[in-house]
Amino acid sequence: MNSEVCIDPMIPLPARIQRVVWETDDTFTLLVEPKSENGKRFQFSPGQFNMLYAFGIGESAISISSDPLKQNAIAHTIHRLGFVTSELSRLRRGNFIGLRGPFGNGWPVDRVKGMDICIVAGGIGIAPLRPVLYSIFHNRKEYGRIFLLYGARTPLDLLYRVELEQWSKLSDINVLVTVDHSDSSWKGHIGVVTNLFSYITLNTLHTIAMVCGPEIMMKFTIRELQQRGIPLEQIYLSLERNxxxxxxxxxxxxxxxxxxxxxxxxxxxxxVSHFFEKREI
Amino acid sequence: MRTRDLTEILRHHPFISDLSDHYLQTLLSCVTNVRFKEGSYLFREGEEAGSFYLIRTGRVALEIHAGERGTIRVQTISPGEVLGWSWLISPYRWQFDACAVGDVRAFAFDGKCLRTKCETDHDFGYEMLRRFSHILEQHLKATRLQLLDVYKRQ
Amino acid sequence: MTSRQPTLKLKSQQLNTLINVIKQRGYTPVGPVVREGSLIYDRLNSADELPRGWTDEQDAATFRLKRRSDNAYFGYNVGQHSWKQFLFLPKVKLFTSIKKGKTFEVIPNSPHEIVQNYAFIGVRPCDLQAIKVQDLVFNNGQFTDPLYKTIRKKNFIAVVNCTQAGGTCFCVSMSSGPRAYRGFDLAMTEVLSGDDHFFTVEVGSKSGAEVMSEIPHDIADQTQIETADKLVERAARQMGRSMDVKDIKEILYANLENKSWDDVANRCLTCANCVMVCPTCFCSTVEDITDVTGEHAERWRRWDSCFTMDFAKVFGGNFRPSSKGRYRQWMTHKLATWIDQFGTSGCVGCGRCITWCPVRIDITEEMRTIRSGAR
Structure with a gap:
């Protein structure tokens, strides 16, 4: 076989599923062990994604949601929606998926050292932001204040609940979680994620915002950040496309x-602001 | 609680912190200090909206009774925030139930009292309207985003 | 290299020798042929198969072959096909995957089994520019399409400069013709004057020089060169269409909400003909298939179009549900965002999208409308 073909980025490599964690009733996390190619370990930056292949069904682009330092258990948090993700949801520990990646750039985690970081996540948008938090925790002293504002539909839709619980007990990160609506069993905030800005004070010139969620949620968040004086060039967002x-x-x-x-x-x-404000881009 | 203590506490509430002393005194003439036990209701839908609240501790949940879907909580008001604007707009009736989530301490401002002050001192009235317009705008934006149900399952 | 090499002269009778030499050197010659009343590109066995004595009449939604009064070999412009079908294959298997217990093996489809050494005979300068554009697309600085790269590496290109322009041509506006200056192995200009029928030939590469060394030829004299140049200059003055490209990117970026998009969307059938005939359109999709046992799977890549309903669809929503959004994407990409992506326009002025649009949508007209109502 020609060497050129072997490195073809269009060819998935089998990766073993180490563990399946159901986060909610329709969202699960696959932890996979990527095959190391020629002794090269799988390395990624927070914000990058993999193309996951369900045998014979197809591929789906899925953000990596694990700690970049843990190279042997790469987490992908997946919302079961289409054919591919439904097939992936049926797999168990020991099964194999195909993996291509990592692709794309990442959040500017290294370039924003010394700044306050305000992470705003909506729904499954928290998945590509979780590696940012892990990275920050590994070098906590190199960053200023850290905020995590996270909104989900209902308390049952919250992802990573155990970690959210742990993080909210830490003194060096301010975790604020809200849900769009709930019954009376939920004692936390209720309302959209942008409401959470009322409870924090941002040092406008010293804060980097990283936003990920549905596009409308990001639009509202950017307006809110702008209204609160965060310069637009300090805002980063992650887009989803086919x-x-x-x-x-x-x-x-x-x-x-x-x-x-x-x-x-x-x-x-x-x-991307010029196009972000237009329809059907 | 003595008036001077009250003035100090109110001074630090974001809704009031930049209000002139004169207007602060006007507000103070309509205020009472209130407490609600966890699970109790500050007001119920349809009742006369006699006041608005500045939440000091605890959290208040706004509830809607949605028939078979039961009671849905659509918003919480936390310390530092303002609860209620129905005192300002005729027919002065509450639109939601407001339930205390945890023990709540708040300042209650008498609506009728304030409306009278607004009528007699339009500058003060303008100041109140300006502050409440901002709150209304925030709530309106939030409601629109909430209506879009952006995390809805397909 | 081109400037130092003298211009050669090849008698028209030697055209077949050229094809034979190319074949002997291991290439599969491909060129224009007439099939079922249309002009397409297909394998060539001899110069006799070229559409000698034919010409084309092209206009919006119109293509007709007509007899010429002479015996020119290349007396027409471009057919509905482009060379991209040989370089960027319409349908190709990417890999085969075979289940092995809980895991599976992935066997890449080796390009070397698919790839032919194509020699393109009669590439128009606009189409040569299109090939150069796709060279940039399939080697985007970060990633390369190995299949495309392998095919192109083994590719021989004999350009034929245009001596007449078609009704939908606007290469002059796009600076892509009617003469090719670089990027070819050979570039020929066909001259018919009286009984004299010959090609002037510019050599653009070592392979081109090697091919020519095996064919009887002369050095072109000044008169012959000037005659050929005049014919190309005449073609430049005959352009059936034109497009003002001044500030085109800025104008389109500023007019994403221009109301004329609604008008064109009402006419556009989103049939994707323009995409299929466009020599630079490069979108593709993948299809996964399995056999009945479910043990054997394949993935195929095939051409796709930004006009298809689910092109921008993700589970959870469609980013471009309206035909307005999709037409705007196609045209704005072609003429504007392409420039930011690849440093060149995605349009080469070949006119195919105008000729083959069933409802006469004309990209030069649409651009004129946007420009005239520009904000």
Whole structure:
């Protein structure tokens, strides 16, 4: 076989499922062990994604949601929605999936040292942001204040509940969680994620915001950040688009002049603001 | 509680912190210090909206009774926030039930008293309306986002 | 290299020798042929198969082959096909996957089994520019399509400069023709004057020089070169369409909400003909299939189009549900965002999208409308 073919980024490599964690009734986390190619370990940056292949069914682009330092158990938190994710949801420990990646750029975790970090996550948007938190915790002293504002639909839809609980007990991170609605059993905040800004004070020139969630939620969040005086160039967001290749060749993920898969999925807001405000980009 | 203590505490509430002393005194003439036990209701839907509250501790949940879906909580008001604007707008009736989540301490401002002050001193009235418009705008935006149900399952 | 090499002269009778030499050197010659009343690109066995004595009449939603009064070999412009079907294959298997217990094996489809050494005969300068554009697309600085790269590496290109322009041509506006200056192995210009029928030939590469060394030829004299140049200049003056490209990116970026998009969306059938005939459109999708046992799976890549309903669909929503959004994506990509992505326009002015649009949508007209109502 020609060597050129073996490194073809379109070819998935089998990866063993180490563990399946059901986060909610329709969202689960697959922890997989990537095969190391020629002794090269699988390394990724927070915000990158993999293309996961369900044998014979197809592929889905899934953000990596684990600690970048844990290279032998790569987590993917997946919302069961389509054919591929439904098939992935049926797999168990010891089964194999195909994996291509990691693709895309990441959050500017290293470039924003010394700053306060305000992480705003909506729904499953917390998945690509979790590696940011792990990275910050590994180098906690190199960052200023850390805020995590997280919104979900109902308390049952909250992901990573055990970790949220642990993090909220830490003194060096301010964790605020809200749900859109609930019954009386939930004692936390109720209301949209943007409401949570009322409970924190941001040092405007010293804060980097990282936002991920449904596009409308990000739009509202950016407006809120802007209203609170955060300069637009300090806001980063992660976009979702249809992806077939993950390497900028298939054309599906175009967002104006950007290929979300290779130029993103993380963008500085100012890179995409012109198109972000338009419909059907 | 003595008036001077009250003035000090109110001074630090975000809703009031930048209000002139004169207007602060006007507000103080309509205030009472209130407490609610966990699970008790500050007010019920349809009742006369006689006041608004500045929450000091605890949290208040706004509830809607949605028939078979039961009681749904749609918003919580936390310390530092303002609860209620129905005192300002005719017919002065509460739109929701407000339930204390944990023990709640709050300042209650008498609506009728304030409306009278607003009528007699339009500058004061403008100041109140300006502050409440901001709160209304925040709530309106939040409600729109909530209506979009962005995390809805497909 | 081109500038130092003298321009050669090849008698028209030697065209077949050229094809034979190319074949002997291990290439599969491909060129224009007439099939079922249309002009397409297909394998060539001899120069006799070229559409000698034919010309084309092209306009919006119109393509007709007509007889010429002479015996020109290349007296027409471009057919509905482009060379991209040989370089960026319409349908290709990416891998085979075989279940092995709980795991599976992935066997990549080796390009070397698929790849032919194609020699393209009669590439128009606009189409040569399109190939250069796709070279940039499939090697985007971060990733390369190994299949495309392998095919292109073994590719021989003989350009034929245009001596007449078609009704939907606008290569002059896009600076992609009617003459090719670089990026070819050979570039020929066909001259018919009286009984004299020959090609002037510019050599653009070592392979081109090697091929020419095996064919009887002369050095072109100044008169012959000037005659050929005049014919190409005439073609430049005959363009059936034109497009003002000044500030085109800025104008389109500023007019994403221009009301003329609604108008074109009302006419557009989102049939994707324009995408299929466009020599630079590169979107693809993948399809996974399994056999009845479920043990044997394959993945295929095939051409896709931004006009299809589910192109921008994710589970949970469609980012481009309306035909307005999809037409705007196609045209804005072609003429504007492409420039940011690849440093060049995605349009080469070949006019195929105008000729083959069933409802006469004309990209040059649409651009004019946007420009005239620009904000």
């Amino acid at each position: 992806m077939k290749c993950g390497i900028g060749l298939c054309g599906h993920c175009q967002f104006g002049p950007k290929f979300v898969c290779k130029d993103g999925p993380v963008f500085a807001y100012t890179q």
